[in-house]
Amino acid sequence: DQQVKQNSPSLSVQEGRISILNCDYTNSMFDYFLWYKKYPAEGPTFLISISSIKDKNEDGRFTVFLNKSAKHLSLHIVPSQPGDSAVYFCAADRGSTLGRLYFGRGTQLTVWP
Amino acid sequence: KAGVTQTPRYLIKTRGQQVTLSCSPISGHRSVSWYQQTPGQGLQFLFEYFSETQRNKGNFPGRFSGRQFSNSRSEMNVSTLELGDSALYLCASSLATGPSTDTQYFGPGTRLTVL
Numbered sequence: 001d002q003q004v005k006q007n008s009p010s011l012s013v014q015e016g017r018i019s020i021l022n023c024d025y026t027n028s029m030f031d032y033f034l035w036y037k038k039y040p041a042e043g044p045t046f047l048i049s050i051s052s053i054k055d056k057n058e059d060g061r062f063t064v065f066l067n068k069s070a071k072h073l074s075l076h077i078v079p080s081q082p083g084d085s086a087v088y089f090c091a092a093d094r095g096s097t098l099g100r101l102y103f104g105r106g107t108q109l110t111v112w113p
Numbered sequence: 114k115a116g117v118t119q120t121p122r123y124l125i126k127t128r129g130q131q132v133t134l135s136c137s138p139i140s141g142h143r144s145v146s147w148y149q150q151t152p153g154q155g156l157q158f159l160f161e162y163f164s165e166t167q168r169n170k171g172n173f174p175g176r177f178s179g180r181q182f183s184n185s186r187s188e189m190n191v192s193t194l195e196l197g198d199s200a201l202y203l204c205a206s207s208l209a210t211g212p213s214t215d216t217q218y219f220g221p222g223t224r225l226t227v228l
Contacts, residue, residue: 041224043117043220044156044219046219098161098163099144099146099161099217100161101146101205103155106155
């Protein structure tokens with residue numbers, strides 16, 4: 001039962017353009033959402049998060065938008081850089097589930113020069 | 114502050130053997146969660162420990178177990194290894210200071226190959 005879904009397994013973007021990664025969830029009890037970036041043979045690196053009481057959170061080139069009514073969130077990277085090429089995971093948490101994150105399957109972002 | 118460390122980084126075992134993986138959380142972090150990552154299933158939650166107690170467990174067989182020590186370091190053990198246990202095993206730590214959600218920070222993982 002995949003409660004967090006990333007329907008695009010891959011995304012290719014030119015350097016300097018905007019990258020938009022999407023994520024949908026089914027469980028309305030989720031109250032905290034995170035994005036992680038992962039390079040091969042490394043653990044996921046935390047990028048940015050958003051609480052369900054907000055609809056936007058920004059950190060440098062990264063902005064996460066949350067649309068609770070649509071159960072949808074997106075990560076915007078502007079401008080995209082070749083070093084951003086990695087797999088991006090969306091994750092969600094319910095406060096009651098004690099240390100358990102629910103992950104999407106990931107989106108491979110490729111930023112080309 | 115040092116990040117989450119995991120040892121060993123790579124491990125090769127044969128079917129039927131058992132294996133123990135170790136995780137040292139970020140200093141001050143009290144919660145340690147373990148995940149299995151495989152190409153087919155993505156990141157799957159194994160279990161979570163806090164103050165030496167398992168508080169949460171995912172849907173894995175009893176061959177997968179873990180523990181946490183008083184210094185918050187954690188180990189996970191897999192007994193009677195199967196080929197399907199080949200995966201990247203990740204641990205993550207968080208502060209867990211209150212009821213609200215904490216960000217989890219991941220280690221580099223242990224790549225386990227079962228032959």
